[in-house]
Amino acid sequence: MTMQLDAQFIEEINQHIGIAHKVCRMYIPALDEREDLLQEMMYQLWRSYPAFQHHARFSTWMYRVCLNTAITYLRKNTKDKEKSLTGKHLQIPDQSHTQPDDNLDILYLAIGKLTDVNKALILLYLEDLSYEEMAQITGLTVSNVSVRLVRIKIELEKQLNHLNKTENVRHERTKR
Structure with a gap:
């Protein structure tokens, strides 16, 4: 890139x-993997x-690149992990000390159970983007975005109710 493009890019990214x-x-729930993904996103943004073309806002374009990079990264790393599993990887880790502390963690846990596209849509919805912007970023139609969001909200409500009940039961057991 030229010096002017470099400066514009850095300003927009910041x-x-x-x-x-x-x-x-x-x-990505794990912090070290998030750092790897962030680095990959920055590379893909810089490269592209x-x-x-500035036909859309920079933020719209950035969401599209970041979401596509995340989905590609997740699929690639899932395949790599499946290939390299050994006996020690098949053990179930003790997660008693890693339970969600607050509502935000519980929300991310519920969102984590969604499909890749639905995760993208709920993220864009939480960012208060219009249905048109969501459609442009994801490549879906506006009506498909609308229908999916209704279904996602219902699914998240069920997940949150289930997770909150689980947390309440766990909390009651530790009181005893």
Whole structure:
């Protein structure tokens, strides 16, 4: 890139870096893996920035690149992990000390159970983007975005109710 493009890119990224962090948190729970994904996102953004046409807002374009990078990263790493499983990886880890502490963690846990596309849609919904912007970012139609969001909200409500009940039972057991 030229010096001017470099400067524009850095300025835009600094203004919208929260987008990349939110997408990372949505798709990857482990902090060290999130850092790897963030680095991959920055590389993909930098690589494709010269082709950015400014037909859409920078944030819309950035969401699209970050979401596509996250989904690709997740699929690639899932396949790599499946290939390299050994006996010690098949043991179920003790998660008694890693239970969610607050409502935000419970929300991320519920969102984590959604499909990749539905995770993207709920993230964009929580960012208060219009249905048109969501459709542009995901490649879905506006009506498909609308229908999916209704279904996602219902699914999340069920998940949150279940997770909250589980947490309440766990909390009651530790009181005894």
